[in-house]
Amino acid sequence: xxxxxxxxxxxxxxxxxxxxxxxxxxxxxxxxxxxxxxxxxxxxxxxxxxxxxxxxxxxxxxxxxxxxxxxxxxxxxxxxxxxxxxxxxxxxxxxxxxxxxxxxxxxxxxxxxxxxxxxxxxxxxxxxxxxxxxxxxxxxxxxxxxxxxxxxxxxxxxxxxxxxxxxxxx
Numbered sequence: 001x002x003x004x005x006x007x008x009x010x011x012x013x014x015x016x017x018x019x020x021x022x023x024x025x026x027x028x029x030x031x032x033x034x035x036x037x038x039x040x041x042x043x044x045x046x047x048x049x050x051x052x053x054x055x056x057x058x059x060x061x062x063x064x065x066x067x068x069x070x071x072x073x074x075x076x077x078x079x080x081x082x083x084x085x086x087x088x089x090x091x092x093x094x095x096x097x098x099x100x101x102x103x104x105x106x107x108x109x110x111x112x113x114x115x116x117x118x119x120x121x122x123x124x125x126x127x128x129x130x131x132x133x134x135x136x137x138x139x140x141x142x143x144x145x146x147x148x149x150x151x152x153x154x155x156x157x158x159x160x161x162x163x164x165x166x167x168x169x170x
Contacts, residue, residue: 004035008043011086016051020090027086028079037078041067044085055095062088097165104164117156 011026030040041063048063066085070078109116126136141150153160 007033007035008040011040012043012047012051015047015086015089016094018090018094020087023086023090024083027082031075031079031082037070037075037082038067040082041070041085044082044089047089050099051094051096052089052092053095053098055093059089059092101165108159108162108164117158120153120156122152123154 007026007030011023011030014022014026027040031037045060045063045067048059052059062085066081069081073081121135122138122140124131124136126132126138131137141152143150155162
């Protein structure tokens with residue numbers, strides 16, 4: 001019932017608040033109450049990217065490993081795997097940078113009126129002779145061939161200068 005959602009919310013907020021003690025309590029309360037450990041593990045996968053993100057990119061690896069471990073061995077043995085992951089997440093630095101930036105991109109797409117801008121020709125793959133003759137791929141700079149990053153636009157002209165990490169495009 002509702003307590004299922006209350007407990008997972010408390011677990012998330014405890015990890016988000018870096019309270020390892022409370023995080024373990026809410027995890028144990030869920031598992032000892034019969035919660036499916038794979039449900040908890042799936043939520044931890046989401047938490048790894050949503051709340052920790054690039055502050056600790058290994059968090060996602062930890063979460064996926066915890067999910068796989070739970071899938072392989074099940075309860076009660078997998079409880080310590082989840083406990084380790086929960087404590088790792090509570091102790092981890094947090095960043096919502098990617099979460100917010102992706103939200104800005106989604107907002108930009110939702111608010112756009114009319115057809116979406118076309119993919120710039122230099123970014124298109126020229127897989128046929130006709131496409132090559134139409135200019136697909138023309139002028140594209142293949143970065144690995146250069147010692148330094150190259151100057152090149154990767155967004156459509158209509159979005160030139162937009163930085164989804166800093167602003168909302170409407």
